[in-house]
Amino acid sequence: MSKQWASGTNGAFKRQVSSFRETISKQHPIYKPAKGRYWLYVSLACPWAHRTLITRALKGLTSVIGCSVVHWHLDEKGWRFLDMEKQLEDRESFLEHWHDAAGGIKTAKEDSSKSFAAIKNDSQRFMVDATNEPHYGYERISDLYYKSDPQYSARFTVPVLWDLETQTIVNNESSDIIRILNSNAFDEFIDDKFKKTDLVPAQLEAKIDEFNSWVYDSINNGVYKTGFAEKAEVYESEVSNVFEHLDKVEKILGDKYVKLKAKYGEDDRQKILSEFFTVGDQLTEADVRLYTTIIRFDPVYVQHFKCNFTSIRAGYPFIHLWVRNLYWNYDAFRHTTDFEHIKLHYTRSHTRINPLGITPLGPKPDIRPL
Template identity: 70%
Template sequence: MSKKWADDESGAFKRQVSSFQETISTNHPVFKPAKNRYWLYVSLACPWAHRTLITRCLKGLTSVIGVSIVHWHLDEKGWRLLASDKNAEDTRFYQPAGGISGASRDHSGPHGEISNESSRMFEDSSFDPINHFERLSQLYYKQDPNYSARFTVPVLWDTQTHKIVSNESAQIIRILNSGVFDEFVDNKFKDVNLVPPELESAIDEFNGWVYDNINNGVYKAGFAENPIVYEKEVTNVFRHLDKVEAILKEKYDNLVSQYGRDDSKSILAKYYTVGNQLTEADVRLYTTIVRFDPVYVQHFKCNFTTIRDGYPHINLWLKNLYWNHDAFKLTTDFDHIKLHYTRSHVRINPLGITPLGPKPDIGSL
């Protein structure tokens, strides 16, 4: 894909503002909570879409909101899906991994033989059983025939009105976490709150600087087309990774003082970024950190160091989320992540060669 992502004059990356930002609530005149009414369109490669898949799992909504996964290759026409398969099991779209069997695959093998046009159902992509569209753009044009911006994921779609509720990931995860779907989930999920009132201000503050300097920071470094801009942005990314490392080191040291160094189970049970419980702050940071070593180090030139070699406390936090919480592991597909970035960004990687490393994709706990 030869599309430029940077401003022509400054060479700095500019992120598009989401066009659709409605919500779902019992008081909303149109978008009210219901089971099997809403549908997510996501990419397993995209960190913004990944947030929504994790939240959907953590809140027990895998049987309430279905998911279609776009192909990992983003071509000149945008995201695509596979042709409709009338014989596929509908239950596939309500699985924790969103209808893709990524968690059961070995992600450390070679990728070179996989074509950008590969059409392995429920591996490269799923299809759209709602509208039977083969392009994400068709959703946007159905909503607005004059839509002229980029066709981004995630998209939260209302199957009743055939409208986009939201294409803003931060808003979608707040909707999913809000409790509006609690009547449709098992009781064990009803107490899950990723934004508890007593931590909300701390979560918002943490998310604010993490988003600008780390989540979006790696893109500002990677898509920069001016060396001065790149050097400024990549330095800023690692300055703020240092800040996260310091926060987690202090957290870890305090937990060691409380439980003893050998009680790893008790330590990891409270080893999170904000407070002593899993929150939205962890979800939003995770989707960048899990991509850092496999993609951002080489592809976005964020190569001061790796997470596994340079940030021991962030690395422990990452492995704790991945190995001890299925919502993170089952929605993380390293094949989609590696193939998407290296095959879709032709200006950055014109030969489309996908590096095989690092090995393993993520270390053991």
């Protein structure tokens, strides 16, 4: 994400294609399910990596698959961890934290709008700015790519799903990783209550895939095509497309709310919200994939990527209700959302867009109460 892109000759944004596309299953000749064998490397700022953290928590895999978090500041060498000296001091604390049964990022803040001025790009706050890399003492995500393939020559993206046994990347495509995590491959290692969670139920799979396809192109990736456009006509076309498709989501959710209100009555908000999702009447992968863009929209994309026709809170009442429902009523969403990482990453790492590196304090609050 972020610097993992290139601009074409027409000034349009081009996203890199992921290189590692293996899966994990009992039938796979190499990558078989096991507790503690696999490790997830993520950025809390990156919406693609955020998908995998949410899915990991929803599926009860926080004690099965460990996790490391890179620093929010993406410099010219890519994503980095904290320095080796600090890593060694905090190894046990680190492992205990990332196998926390709640699956939460304990440092995530509900309101990051107080002050950023004193936070430097080289800040070394353990478990706040980043974690260590506990297995090899690596300083960079790039080290994992070179360990997997010494001839690797593309950009170093997150998320990374890593195999500690073969010491290689299994997969670095977020859409694949969340399907792997959602599969029943790890069911023998999780509590029974999580086995009921299926983010891609068979009866909804076709609808989820169809929804994901246009949401990805026009919203998830659409904000990037807007923000990284290098010609005015490209920007204007892309930003119009983003809001055209937000309008489409708003209508879907608006129609859904009307039906649920008729079903349960206007006053039974709890029952309405228990079925208030984008596809079907249950939480699915479609909600996870859309959420990571919408939760960043008002804090970052409105100002930083110039997606400023309106904000979610001002212009889309049903999307606004939907995103707050996920954030406030589901720990997997709230505990993996770190507004400080999100705001600092975009505004400090994209120097062409924001050369002075000043991080806006608003909107206030980052997310409104439900």
